[in-house]
Amino acid sequence: MKKILMGHNFKREGFKDLEGKFEMIYPENEHFKREEVLELISDINVLIPNFSFQTDKEVIDAGTNLQLIANYGVGYNNIDVDYASQKGIPVTNTPNSVLEPTAELCFALLLATARRVGYYNNKLHNGERLGWGLFDNPGLPVYGQTLGIYGMGRIGQAVARRAVASGMKIIYCNRHRLDKSIEERYGAVYVDFDTLLKESDFVSLNAPATAETHHLMGEAEFKKMKNTAILINTARGALVDEKALIEALKNEQIFAAGLDVFENEPKISPELFSFENVVLTPHAGTQTYAARLDMQREVAKNIINFFEGGEISKVN
Amino acid sequence: MKKILMGHNFKREGFKDLEGKFEMIYPENEHFKREEVLELISDINVLIPNFSFQTDKEVIDAGTNLQLIANYGVGYNNIDVDYASQKGIPVTNTPNSVLEPTAELCFALLLATARRVGYYNNKLHNGERLGWGLFDNPGLPVYGQTLGIYGMGRIGQAVARRAVASGMKIIYCNRHRLDKSIEERYGAVYVDFDTLLKESDFVSLNAPATAETHHLMGEAEFKKMKNTAILINTARGALVDEKALIEALKNEQIFAAGLDVFENEPKISPELFSFENVVLTPHAGTQTYAARLDMQREVAKNIINFFEGGEISKVN
Numbered sequence: 001m002k003k004i005l006m007g008h009n010f011k012r013e014g015f016k017d018l019e020g021k022f023e024m025i026y027p028e029n030e031h032f033k034r035e036e037v038l039e040l041i042s043d044i045n046v047l048i049p050n051f052s053f054q055t056d057k058e059v060i061d062a063g064t065n066l067q068l069i070a071n072y073g074v075g076y077n078n079i080d081v082d083y084a085s086q087k088g089i090p091v092t093n094t095p096n097s098v099l100e101p102t103a104e105l106c107f108a109l110l111l112a113t114a115r116r117v118g119y120y121n122n123k124l125h126n127g128e129r130l131g132w133g134l135f136d137n138p139g140l141p142v143y144g145q146t147l148g149i150y151g152m153g154r155i156g157q158a159v160a161r162r163a164v165a166s167g168m169k170i171i172y173c174n175r176h177r178l179d180k181s182i183e184e185r186y187g188a189v190y191v192d193f194d195t196l197l198k199e200s201d202f203v204s205l206n207a208p209a210t211a212e213t214h215h216l217m218g219e220a221e222f223k224k225m226k227n228t229a230i231l232i233n234t235a236r237g238a239l240v241d242e243k244a245l246i247e248a249l250k251n252e253q254i255f256a257a258g259l260d261v262f263e264n265e266p267k268i269s270p271e272l273f274s275f276e277n278v279v280l281t282p283h284a285g286t287q288t289y290a291a292r293l294d295m296q297r298e299v300a301k302n303i304i305n306f307f308e309g310g311e312i313s314k315v316n
Numbered sequence: 317m318k319k320i321l322m323g324h325n326f327k328r329e330g331f332k333d334l335e336g337k338f339e340m341i342y343p344e345n346e347h348f349k350r351e352e353v354l355e356l357i358s359d360i361n362v363l364i365p366n367f368s369f370q371t372d373k374e375v376i377d378a379g380t381n382l383q384l385i386a387n388y389g390v391g392y393n394n395i396d397v398d399y400a401s402q403k404g405i406p407v408t409n410t411p412n413s414v415l416e417p418t419a420e421l422c423f424a425l426l427l428a429t430a431r432r433v434g435y436y437n438n439k440l441h442n443g444e445r446l447g448w449g450l451f452d453n454p455g456l457p458v459y460g461q462t463l464g465i466y467g468m469g470r471i472g473q474a475v476a477r478r479a480v481a482s483g484m485k486i487i488y489c490n491r492h493r494l495d496k497s498i499e500e501r502y503g504a505v506y507v508d509f510d511t512l513l514k515e516s517d518f519v520s521l522n523a524p525a526t527a528e529t530h531h532l533m534g535e536a537e538f539k540k541m542k543n544t545a546i547l548i549n550t551a552r553g554a555l556v557d558e559k560a561l562i563e564a565l566k567n568e569q570i571f572a573a574g575l576d577v578f579e580n581e582p583k584i585s586p587e588l589f590s591f592e593n594v595v596l597t598p599h600a601g602t603q604t605y606a607a608r609l610d611m612q613r614e615v616a617k618n619i620i621n622f623f624e625g626g627e628i629s630k631v632n
């Protein structure tokens with residue numbers, strides 16, 4: 001029986017489909033320690049890493065029987081995919097189960113930041129007085145505004161679908177220009193990054209963390225944005241130079257930010273807590289019980305199909 | 317020159333169209349005091365009340381030259397419209413300018429409550445530690461869930477448009493069943509109130525405050541809701557028995573609430589502050605600078621068209 005090493009003490013109900021077919025090795029606590037992984041992995045056929053489970057050269061080399069790395073998540077910057085490819089080990093991810101939950105949180109952050117839901121709610125819960133006058137603490141409109149989406153893949157498009165229904169115009173950057181039929185569906189206009197920064201009322205990052213997207217948003221980029229613009233990041237923390245973002249907020253170069261991901265998770269730069277116009281969530285793009293289980297089911301499907309034949313979400 | 321009494325120290329730029337055509341009497345402070353209104357009104361042709369400006373029999377009787385009440389807002393529970401009608405005084409409101417901003421805040425509250433943006437943001441801003449584990453503090457999904465809309469007028473439909481793009485199914489209650497073409501646009505199913513309460517994952521109130529909708533949501537109604545359901549109220553506080561809501565939250569009869577309006581504004585029942593699963597905003601449905609000015613422009617258009625001929629948003 002093939003052996004699976006679990007990168008997290010996952011819920012058993014999400015991996016029911018694997019029962020009886022595989023030997024599943026779960027940690028006693030939330031995670032295995034790194035030394036435990038290195039000790040166990042030589043005997044393992046499938047590894048399931050999650051966001052914080054670093055699968056690097058050392059781990060891959062120690063996995064002398066490793067046949068598959070079945071990532072729990074869509075982003076796989078936690079895995080040395082190039083090295084896995086060199087060793088002929090396929091890596092799969094979970095693009096389907098994360099799609100709608102992540103786009104949903106992205107748009108939730110956009111609305112909460114623009115319409116100051118985070119600010120109002122925080123003040124009221126803390127027992128502070130808020131002016132209720134007609135022009136007290138106004139937010140910014142979403143309807144009629146321009147959303148610039150950096151990374152118009154499936155998640156970016158699911159964000160665009162919500163934005164169009166909310167009366168927004170879409171401009172986008174992407175590695176490749178999309179088919180005309182997709183552009184027409186969202187009325188989306190392909191632009192260069194400079195134009196995206198200059199014309200957007202909202203900039204949403206929906207691209208993976210790669211060498212090319214590292215610190216995509218730095219000092220120069222924030223300076224190009226409108227000072228009434230809002231940055232939304234639900235992709236990966238590495239896309240934003242967090243220090244430059246803090247400076248841009250201090251200098252009021254941008255109006256606000258909605259952030260689900262951070263450069264040094266689970267640490268958040270403490271300066272960000274001091275900005276009332278920043279809405280913060282703890283990498284919660286797929287933080288619903290239903291989505292977490294759906295992701296497990298997608299991992300299980302990748303593993304079963306890899307061994308039995310069938311479609312898998314392969315990234316290398 | 318006809319005289320307009322301003323129920324608020326409105327922004328001059330929003331009433332530019334009235335300049336030169338009308339004599340505009342603004343308060344020195346934010347509002348006129350009630351006794352000032354009663355003193356001034358005999359000479360006034362047009363009164364512009366806002367949410368908190370009570371236009372009752374005494375005010376209307378004192379307005380011996382009153383020709384028009386041009387409300388600033390779509391809800392007009394601040395005005396004794398029946399009595400105005402008896403005296404032959406038309407009342408207008410601003411349904412167009414409030415439409416999208418209010419639907420937008422409604423959906424912002426729905427997303428922020430379900431996906432726990434309010435909760436996470438408060439914890440993080442207050443320097444509290446949050447678990448970042450895969451199953452820590454999960455929210456509820458929106459995609460695939462059922463939204464029950466009570467009051468499927470223009471705002472209800474603008475909420476439905478956003479909800480459909482977010483993957484929700486729509487059921488609704490309304491005084492009259494909508495045209496089939498409108499139902500089809502949103503895949504909306506007309507149901508009785510009991511069914512709406514029992515089947516909805518989210519209940520959104522989008523009906524005006526009237527004698528029939530007073531305390532629409534009371535003890536019995538909360539008991540009928542799913543204990544995983546969320547209440548969103550961006551209509552008027554009077555629709556919800558706030559004490560019964562507090563009991564329902566205490567007893568976990570419902571999962572959460574997103575509230576923009578309250579029974580005794582600007583007071584909020586302090587018990588509501590203690591619920592981490594309640595997202596609160598201070599009657600901010602139209603709280604953007606742009607929307608506030610648009611509302612003024614719609615008021616101005618009603619006044620001008622009333623005297624010069626043209627379309628007005630008349631409610632009586």
